[in-house]
Amino acid sequence: MSWNHDGIGQADTTGIEHLDGLYSYARILTRNRAEAEDLVQETYVRAIQAMGRLRPDSNMKSWLFTILRNVWYNQLRKWRNGPQLVEIEVGEGVSNDILEPSKNAYDLYVSKIETEQVRAAIQELPVEFREIILLREYEDLSYLEIASVLDCPVGTVMSRLGRARAKLRTLLSATLKGSDSPSVKGAK
Amino acid sequence: MTGCDDYGANVQLFLDRELSGRELEEYRAHLEECETCRVDLEAAEELSHLLRRSRPLYSAPDALHRKVIQTTELFPSSTPYAPPHLRKRVLKVLAQPLQTARRSVLRWPILVAAILLLVGVLLPIPGILRQASANSYIEAAVAAHLSSLNGSLPLEIKSETPNAVTAWFAGKVPFNFRLPEAAEEVGHEQVYQLAGGRLVNYKGGYAALVSYQMQQQPISLLVSSSTSATAAGGEEVSSGGIVFHYSKRMGFAVITWSTHGLTYALVSSLPGSGRQSCMVCHQNMPSGDHF
Numbered sequence: 519m520s521w522n523h524d525g526i527g528q529a530d531t532t533g534i535e536h537l538d539g540l541y542s543y544a545r546i547l548t549r550n551r552a553e554a555e556d557l558v559q560e561t562y563v564r565a566i567q568a569m570g571r572l573r574p575d576s577n578m579k580s581w582l583f584t585i586l587r588n589v590w591y592n593q594l595r596k597w598r599n600g601p602q603l604v605e606i607e608v609g610e611g612v613s614n615d616i617l618e619p620s621k622n623a624y625d626l627y628v629s630k631i632e633t634e635q636v637r638a639a640i641q642e643l644p645v646e647f648r649e650i651i652l653l654r655e656y657e658d659l660s661y662l663e664i665a666s667v668l669d670c671p672v673g674t675v676m677s678r679l680g681r682a683r684a685k686l687r688t689l690l691s692a693t694l695k696g697s698d699s700p701s702v703k704g705a706k
Numbered sequence: 707m708t709g710c711d712d713y714g715a716n717v718q719l720f721l722d723r724e725l726s727g728r729e730l731e732e733y734r735a736h737l738e739e740c741e742t743c744r745v746d747l748e749a750a751e752e753l754s755h756l757l758r759r760s761r762p763l764y765s766a767p768d769a770l771h772r773k774v775i776q777t778t779e780l781f782p783s784s785t786p787y788a789p790p791h792l793r794k795r796v797l798k799v800l801a802q803p804l805q806t807a808r809r810s811v812l813r814w815p816i817l818v819a820a821i822l823l824l825v826g827v828l829l830p831i832p833g834i835l836r837q838a839s840a841n842s843y844i845e846a847a848v849a850a851h852l853s854s855l856n857g858s859l860p861l862e863i864k865s866e867t868p869n870a871v872t873a874w875f876a877g878k879v880p881f882n883f884r885l886p887e888a889a890e891e892v893g894h895e896q897v898y899q900l901a902g903g904r905l906v907n908y909k910g911g912y913a914a915l916v917s918y919q920m921q922q923q924p925i926s927l928l929v930s931s932s933t934s935a936t937a938a939g940g941e942e943v944s945s946g947g948i949v950f951h952y953s954k955r956m957g958f959a960v961i962t963w964s965t966h967g968l969t970y971a972l973v974s975s976l977p978g979s980g981r982q983s984c985m986v987c988h989q990n991m992p993s994g995d996h997f
Contacts (some may be wrong), residue, residue, distance in 0.1 A: 537774060541766035555770045559858045562774050567907055633760040640763070654722065655757040661724055680718055687753050694752055 533565060536582050539657050543583055546648040547590050549641060557593075561586040580663040583653065587667060632693060639689040647682035654679055710742055717746045721754060773858050776849065840938035840951070843930070844962060846908055847971035848955050850915050851926035861902035861917060871903050871916065878905055879912045881931045883968055898925065909934045925974040935969035937962035 540561060544554035564585050572581060640648055653659045653667060664679075665672045687694070716733045719725045725733055737744055766774075853859040863874040868885035875883070885900070898920035906915045906928070913930035940953030940962075950963045961972045 534774065537766045537771060538762040538764070541770065542763040545764045554764075555767070555773075556857070558766065558770060559773055559777060560860070562777050563859065566777070567905060567912075569907075570910070629759070632756070636757060636760040637763060651757070652763060655754060656761055656763050661722065676715070676718065679722075680715075683718070683750070683753060686757075687749070690753065690756065694756060 533562065533578060533582055536579055539579075540582060540586055542656060543586055543649065543652055544590070546640060546652050547587070547645065557586060557590055560589050564589060577663060577666075579657070580659060580667050583657070583659075583667045587649075635690065635693045639686055639693075642689055643682060643685060646678060647685060650675065650679050651682050651686060710736075710740055713740075713743055717743065717750050720747065721750050773856070777853060777858055839936035840962065843908075843928070843935040843937070843969060843971055844953065844955055844960050846906075846913075847926065847928040847960060847962075847973050848958055850906055850928055851924075851958060851973035852956075854915070854917060854926055855924060859904060859906065859915065862904035864902040866900050868900055871900060875903060875905075875914050879914050879929075881929075881968060883914065883929055885916065920974070920976075923975055925972065925976075928971040928973070930969050932964050932967050932969045935964075935971075937964045937969050937971075 537558070540558050541554060544557040544561075545551070548554045548557060561582060565582055568585070572578070640651060643651065649668070650664065653664045659667065661672045661675045661679075664675045668675065713733060713736055716725060716729070716736075720730070720733055737747065850859060854861075863871055865871050865874075868887055872883070872885045898918045901917040901919050901924070903914055903916040905912050907913070908928070908930050911931070911934055913928055913935075916927040916929065918925040918927065937949070937951050940951040940960075943950040943952060948963050948965050950961050953960050953962075957975070958973050959976050961970075963970055
């Protein structure tokens with residue numbers, strides 16, 4: 519897909535490269551696969567509709583994440599008027615596409631276990647910690663960009679990120695020790 | 707030397723590449739001297755590396771990838787059928803023989819033949835472009851209908867009242883249109899039911915997607931300005947001064963027509979020919995005689 523900004527010097531931009539990132543964000547917000555898929559689709563639909571209003575110098579990545587977050591919280595507000603049954607998925611397996619083909623079987627196994635532990639730990643965090651960890655550690659957004667997505671001051675980003683990491687370090691302490699171990703790191 | 711307390715927050719800022727200039731230099735200098743801060747930084751990096759090794763946290767399923775691609779293709783950017791650069795190239799080619807004729811009279815028969823050939827090729831282009839535009843509108847309508855069926859284009863207004871849906875679209879689409887009153891309101895049996903509508907993007911502008919239900923079957927009506935959408939081709943059925951174009955696309959019955967500056971595309975799974983398809987809705991209405 520190619521989204522064009524109107525006018526001379528228009529920039530061809532594409533949002534599809536952010537699909538995994540948006541889907542990950544949707545997963546940690548909704549904690550539900552089906553909800554996440556719907557949320558990502560709706561995000562793209564809204565984004566395309568609003569594309570004409572996006573300035574050529576805008577940051578499309580954080581713009582897309584902002585749309586996704588707004589769509590989700592708008593939905594939540596609507597749902598509060600009536601109870602909704604949202605299935606929380608726990609202990610889900612790791613999809614094959616996170617695996618790197620160059621790794622050997624043992625490394626793949628370790629990688630799968632490690633990723634499962636990381637996902638489980640992140641999903642245990644409160645939502646404001648989950649999203650800030652994702653935006654920083656997985657999406658590499660700057661503090662300013664995160665502040666824009668979360669609609670909060672940069673100082674809040676810093677403090678919340680610090681607390682989120684501290685909590686996550688505690689939850690992942692066993693994994694962190696394990697990853698130090700030569701039996702895991704250097705095996706085979 | 708500044709104490710570690712003053713650099714506590716800098717571990718995170720350094721890790722996140724949020725330090726710059728003098729602050730960065732000072733912190734690096736401090737790290738050289740302070741083992742406590744180096745240990746803190748290593749611990750922070752260790753967690754960060756663990757997280758980054760598990761990128762992406764989730765991968766979008768293939769089905770979602772396909773749906774998003776389909777959705778984005780439904781909303782193409784505004785690409786004219788005869789882009790300016792193509793028109794320029796055609797004009798350039800047309801002009802070439804005249805320029806070269808001055809240099810070589812001997813080549814003029816070839817150049818005349820070339821011009822005649824080009825004119826022969828270019829003459830049908832308006833018709834081709836018109837059909838291409840009509841096909842594009844049909845494809846957009848079918849894609850919108852499919853997306854409605856699979857839930858990727860949820861209704862933005864849900865109402866069975868034509869006036870409510872008409873009012874919702876007012877000011878949102880760059881044209882005025884009014885949904886007809888329900889058949890039962892005008893004294894006839896109602897065979898279809900309005901479900902609601904939503905905005906979709908067609909060629910860089912907003913179009914209206916209206917959803918109906920008939921015999922448990924969803925029907926989509928795409929409404930756009932005739933400046934961006936064309937109705938042409940297919941089996942033609944004339945009624946009330948309007949030419950309806952019936953065609954089949956991806957197993958769906960598609961009827962397109964233009965009137966009062968708007969172009970409509972009705973997509974359904976209704977069987978039969980164009981005339982039969984029209985009669986399904988209009989059989990009990992006064993307009994049924996026209997079909």
